[in-house]
Amino acid sequence: MMNDRSLVQIAFYAALIAALGLLPKVAIPVMGGVPITAQTLGVMLAGVMLGPVRGALAVLLFLFLVAVGAPLLAGGRGGLGVFASPSVGFLIGWPIGAFVAGLIMQTTGTLRVLPAAAIAASVGGIGIVYLIGIPGVAFMADLPLVSAAIGSAAYIPGDLIKVAITAVVAETVARGLPRALLSRA
Amino acid sequence: MISLYLPGQSWLHRCSVRLKLFSLAVASLLIFPISDPRLLGVVLIVVVALYGSLGPQGLRQLKALKPLASLVAIIFLLHVVAGSWLEGVTAVLRLVAMVLLANLVSITTRMDDMMEAVMTLFAPLKVFGMSPRKPALAVTLVLRFAPVLLSVYSSLREAYQARCGKRTSWRLMAPFLLQSLAMSENVAEALSARGGADGLRQDKA
Amino acid sequence: MAFWTRKSKDTKSKEEAIAADFDASGKPYAVLQNVSLELEGRTVLQDISLSLQEARVGIVGLNGSGKSSLVRLLNGLRLPTGGEVRMFGVSTEAMRAELPRYVGFVFQNPDHQAIFPTVEEEIAFGLTQLGFARAEARDQALAFLVRHHCGHLAEKPFADLSEGQKQLICLLAVLVMKPKLLILDEPMSSLDGLATRRIERKLAELDQKIVMISHDLGLLRNFDRVLWVGDGKIYMDGAPGDVLPAYEADLEQRAARDPEGLQP
Numbered sequence: 001m002m003n004d005r006s007l008v009q010i011a012f013y014a015a016l017i018a019a020l021g022l023l024p025k026v027a028i029p030v031m032g033g034v035p036i037t038a039q040t041l042g043v044m045l046a047g048v049m050l051g052p053v054r055g056a057l058a059v060l061l062f063l064f065l066v067a068v069g070a071p072l073l074a075g076g077r078g079g080l081g082v083f084a085s086p087s088v089g090f091l092i093g094w095p096i097g098a099f100v101a102g103l104i105m106q107t108t109g110t111l112r113v114l115p116a117a118a119i120a121a122s123v124g125g126i127g128i129v130y131l132i133g134i135p136g137v138a139f140m141a142d143l144p145l146v147s148a149a150i151g152s153a154a155y156i157p158g159d160l161i162k163v164a165i166t167a168v169v170a171e172t173v174a175r176g177l178p179r180a181l182l183s184r185a
Numbered sequence: 186m187i188s189l190y191l192p193g194q195s196w197l198h199r200c201s202v203r204l205k206l207f208s209l210a211v212a213s214l215l216i217f218p219i220s221d222p223r224l225l226g227v228v229l230i231v232v233v234a235l236y237g238s239l240g241p242q243g244l245r246q247l248k249a250l251k252p253l254a255s256l257v258a259i260i261f262l263l264h265v266v267a268g269s270w271l272e273g274v275t276a277v278l279r280l281v282a283m284v285l286l287a288n289l290v291s292i293t294t295r296m297d298d299m300m301e302a303v304m305t306l307f308a309p310l311k312v313f314g315m316s317p318r319k320p321a322l323a324v325t326l327v328l329r330f331a332p333v334l335l336s337v338y339s340s341l342r343e344a345y346q347a348r349c350g351k352r353t354s355w356r357l358m359a360p361f362l363l364q365s366l367a368m369s370e371n372v373a374e375a376l377s378a379r380g381g382a383d384g385l386r387q388d389k390a
Numbered sequence: 391m392a393f394w395t396r397k398s399k400d401t402k403s404k405e406e407a408i409a410a411d412f413d414a415s416g417k418p419y420a421v422l423q424n425v426s427l428e429l430e431g432r433t434v435l436q437d438i439s440l441s442l443q444e445a446r447v448g449i450v451g452l453n454g455s456g457k458s459s460l461v462r463l464l465n466g467l468r469l470p471t472g473g474e475v476r477m478f479g480v481s482t483e484a485m486r487a488e489l490p491r492y493v494g495f496v497f498q499n500p501d502h503q504a505i506f507p508t509v510e511e512e513i514a515f516g517l518t519q520l521g522f523a524r525a526e527a528r529d530q531a532l533a534f535l536v537r538h539h540c541g542h543l544a545e546k547p548f549a550d551l552s553e554g555q556k557q558l559i560c561l562l563a564v565l566v567m568k569p570k571l572l573i574l575d576e577p578m579s580s581l582d583g584l585a586t587r588r589i590e591r592k593l594a595e596l597d598q599k600i601v602m603i604s605h606d607l608g609l610l611r612n613f614d615r616v617l618w619v620g621d622g623k624i625y626m627d628g629a630p631g632d633v634l635p636a637y638e639a640d641l642e643q644r645a646a647r648d649p650e651g652l653q654p
Contacts, residue, residue: 004381007319008373011326012366018327019334045362061323068299069189069291072331075252079189079291084213084283085253086260137260142276147263165355172359173366179430180366329507332549371502378465378495379505379567380519385491 089136
């Protein structure tokens with residue numbers, strides 16, 4: 001049963017993903033001219049902090065708002081057009097990635113938070129997201145998989161930075177407000 | 186709340202949400218398999234004409250393409266590298282047409298109406314014993330939290346700048362999350378204090 | 391699930407019992423019997439027995455003394471880990487889900503209480519909680535705001551209000567649910583002198599019973615009873631004329647004895 005606290009937490013992380021997209025250049029260095037949105041950081045955090053189900057629901061809630069017309073994706077994008085663009089695969093990958101990240105946090109219950117969160121965010125937030133995102137680009141843009149993969153690879157360094165931030169933040173929250181780490185509660 | 190919606194009274198504004206969504210789905214399914222660039226060119230012209238039917242401020246909405254520009258350029262380049270610039274043109278035309286068409290529905294539909302149309306999809310939640318009110322409440326909470334999060338972040342940044350001189354740092358992320366999480370716990374408590382997400386008059390099964 | 395079902399089934403009779411019991415008046419609305427509360431392994435409240443029937447009850451105590459936890463026992467936000475809390479004659483454990491209907495709660499920081507982006511939605515929420523349809527809740531909320539001279543605020547974003555207006559709206563958002571008891575957890579701590587006096591006047595004219603935590607002792611001088619909570623116990627309990635001076639003297643004494651706050 002979903003209680004009030006879960007509902008508020010889900011809404012909170014959905015808002016966090018939105019806020020991270022609105023922050024201009026959120027404290028993440030820009031790599032080689034590729035603009036890095038902090039939004040995937042929010043996706044990783046949602047999975048790592050909330051666990052699989054609530055994490056995925058938070059991302060879905062965010063995508064729902066985008067779909068109905070809130071320009072909350074980085075760069076002020078939103079609406080149904082986003083779901084017709086080549087990056088739609090990445091958007092579909094987000095909730096699944098958050099789910100996997102949350103699952104990893106849960107199943108590695110005895111592992112320290114820092115390494116567990118790093119693994120969860122890499123596998124869920126990078127592995128799964130690209131696994132779905134790259135075929136998405138290939139499909140939508142009519143490109144061979146390899147070209148789509150090359151085109152997407154430019155974002156990986158930025159995502160690795162986000163994995164590191166996710167791990168440090170999760171570790172800090174685990175010490176400062178342990179009950180907020182719902183994936184381990 | 187900011188939204189893509191373009192206030193107006195055009196024929197597209199007056200169309201029902203369901204009809205627009207249905208037509209969009211059908212149109213997308215029809216456009217996607219087209220591989221003749223000339224035909225796609227015609228489709229794009231039609232789509233742009235639809236924007237034109239909203240008047241000059243409708244045409245200005247073509248700006249929705251701007252954030253897509255670099256992505257489209259990369260895709261075109263990848264096609265050229267892969268050996269066929271014509272396929273690149275085809276893929277780009279198709280993408281632009283589909284994105285613009287979907288965006289057209291978004292800019293001519295109020296967010297409330299769109300949400301209501303989609304909310305009916307949540308009705309089956311009742312079967313699982315979950316109140317269909319919850320998604321609506323969740324949406325409201327997101328709209329309530331987003332500005333609060335931004336203000337928490339900006340006051341943290343101010344405090345950081347006052348002591349370190351630098352404008353911002355990734356180090357702010359952890360305190361940002363801790364502070365705003367504490368705030369969200371208070372909101373959860375306040376929600377419970379007024380009867381919780383399920384409301385007080387539940388069906389007494 | 392079966393447990394939950396059983397609980398809701400006798401809701402009706404419980405509601406009737408509450409109305410009959412409470413409106414007969416004179417009977418205590420809150421009874422605590424040997425109540426203890428542990429939070430995350432820490433004892434917050436210890437063996438408290440208490441019964442409240444006065445119209446205006448004040449609570450004083452230092453931060454961390456347990457007073458916030460004590461009032462959260464009264465509206466079911468917390469359940470006791472030992473003993474029993476009975477509100478209007480019914481254990482809070484049995485009627486936890488129904489309690490917000492009878493016990494309104496105003497929090498210290500209005501920014502933490504408001505759930506909705508606009509004033510009207512914030513007020514209407516309480517009514518939808520009681521089972522009103524959205525449209526009717528909206529109409530009633532607007533009428534309620536007008537009745538309380540706040541009609542002009544209805545469409546405003548909550549974030550744009552002054553601190554005093556925010557707290558007033560939070561109070562109205564609770565009052566619209568017509569609770570029988572109103573709990574306020576340091577409601578004035580973020581307000582200036584003028585806003586404080588306005589809220590104080592508003593509270594004075596309410597029919598509801600009130601239990602209020604305050605660091606501003608002046609607000610409690612005209613109350614019927616004051617509880618002094620310290621170290622998870624009721625340290626002193628009596629008329630404000632007795633308790634408040636004793637509490638103030640204790641604060642003076644402790645500050646003089648330990649100016650830097652080095653002792654625990």
